[in-house]
Amino acid sequence: MQPLHIAVIIGSTRQGRVGDAIGRWAAEIAGGRADVEVELVDLADYEFPASYPDQPTAAMRRFVGRVAWADGFVVVTPEYNRSFPASLKQAIDFAYDEWHAKPAAFVSYGYRSEGVYAVEQLRTVFTELHVMTMRNGVGVNLLDDEPLDSEQRRRAATTMLDQLTWWAVALRDARHAHPYVS
Template sequence: MQPLHIAVIIGSTRHGRAGDGIGRWAAELAGRRDDVDVDVVDLVDFEFPGSYPDQPTAEMRRFVARVARADGFVVVTPEYNRSFPASLKQAIDYAYDEWHAKPAGFVSYGYRSEGVYAVEQLRTVFTELHVMTMRNGVGINLLDDEPLDSEPRRRAATTMLDQLTWWAAALRDARHAHPYVS
């Protein structure tokens, strides 16, 4: 079986963000799997326009191509004001068909809530894009002293990745057998 192309999307672009370290941790865990080829898609590496242009820019097309290539996604998101960041919403909206019939899992972080409200908002957006979201995810409370790579977090990430890779393989096979109709 060909490895699954899993894009780990780091959704925060804030200076001093925790997301880059958390995203790289998630990518490292996914990369340890024999069935996964990881693509870290850090939104800070893209120069997106300040407003939606009439025609897609080269950076928008580059992002969309990475979404199209992926069989599934691990979305790493902070929680800002009980939702996810505008940078992530902007990027998500640049693609449409490229998201269809693919799965997404979540690694979220925040203060006390572990980013759970951001994930709930993302589930609504991804449902509209015909993305299958994983029930299990990883939540990180930035106020607790638990190390990022603790055993409970690794177990949560493994469960999410097991679900994600099952869906990614099933949906990849389905997309090849029958083009998705939206």
């Protein structure tokens, strides 16, 4: 079987962020699976325009290409004011059909809430894009002393990735059998 293409998307572009370390950890966990080929997609590496242009820029096309390539996604998001960052929403909106009939899982972080409010907002956005979101995810409380690579988080990541890869195979096979109707 061809390995699944999983894009781990780091949604924060803030200076001094912890999302890059959390994203690299998530990519490392996913990349340890024999059935997965991982690409880390860090939004800080893209020079997106401040406003939506008439024609897509090279950075927009490159990001959309990564979305099209992927069979599934792990979205790493902070929680800012009970939601996810504008940088992530902007990037999500650059693609449309490329998201359809693919699964997404979430690794979220924040203070106390572990980013669950951001994830709930993202579920609504991804439902509109015909994306199947995973029930299980990984949450990181930035006020907690628990190490990022704790056994509990590794177990949560394994469960999340088991669900994500199941859906990625099922949806990839379905997309290959006949085009998705949106």
